[in-house]
Amino acid sequence: MMLDAIGGMATGWLIAALALAIAELAVPGVFLIFLAVAAAITAALLVAVPDVVVPVQLLSFAVWSAVAVAVGRRWYRDFPVTGGDARLNDRTARMIGSVARLETAIEHGRGxxxxxxxSWPARGPELPAGSAVRIVAVDGGVVVVEAMAD
Structure with missing residues (x-):
C-alpha cells in the first residue's frame, strides 16, 4: 500500500518531531514538546524496524505521546516552576529600597x-532639594521617602 511506503519512513516522523519542537516555541505553555518526543521515539522505532505499518506507527505515536505527557505532568508536579522576581513587571515595587535625590524640597510633607x-511626587519629612533619600514605600503614584543617614 502506498500509505505504508510513505508513512514507513522515519524521516517523516523526524520532520514531525522537529516541527512540533519548533511550534512549542510559539505556543504558550508546555505540551507540544511531549508530542515531539513521541514522534522522535516513533522515528527511532522505524529506524530499528523499517517495515512497521502505518497503524502500528500511529499506535506507537499515541502510546508514546501519553507516556511523555504523563512523565511531563509528573515532572512539573514534583519540580514546579517557581516564578521569577515578583517585582519584574511592577516598577513601583522595584523602587522600594532604592536611593534617589529630591528634585524639589519636601515642604508640608510633599515634594x-x-x-x-x-520625576515622581514624594511624601516624607521636611528635607531640602538635592537631599539623598531612600524610598521606603509607594502609595499609588506617590513615593514615600526617608532621609538618608549622613
Whole structure:
C-alpha cells in the first residue's frame, strides 16, 4: 500500500518531531514538546524496524505521546516552576529600597524626587532639594521617602 511506503519512513516522523519542537516555541505553555518526543521515539522505532505499518506507527505515536505527557505532568508536579522576581513587571515595587535625590524640597510633607529618567511626587519629612533619600514605600503614584543617614 502506498500509505505504508510513505508513512514507513522515519524521516517523516523526524520532520514531525522537529516541527512540533519548533511550534512549542510559539505556543504558550508546555505540551507540544511531549508530542515531539513521541514522534522522535516513533522515528527511532522505524529506524530499528523499517517495515512497521502505518497503524502500528500511529499506535506507537499515541502510546508514546501519553507516556511523555504523563512523565511531563509528573515532572512539573514534583519540580514546579517557581516564578521569577515578583517585582519584574511592577516598577513601583522595584523602587522600594532604592536611593534617589529630591528634585524639589519636601515642604508640608510633599515634594518631588528624581528616579531614573522620571520625576515622581514624594511624601516624607521636611528635607531640602538635592537631599539623598531612600524610598521606603509607594502609595499609588506617590513615593514615600526617608532621609538618608549622613
Amino acid at each position: 518631588r524626587v528624581a528616579i531614573d529618567d522620571g
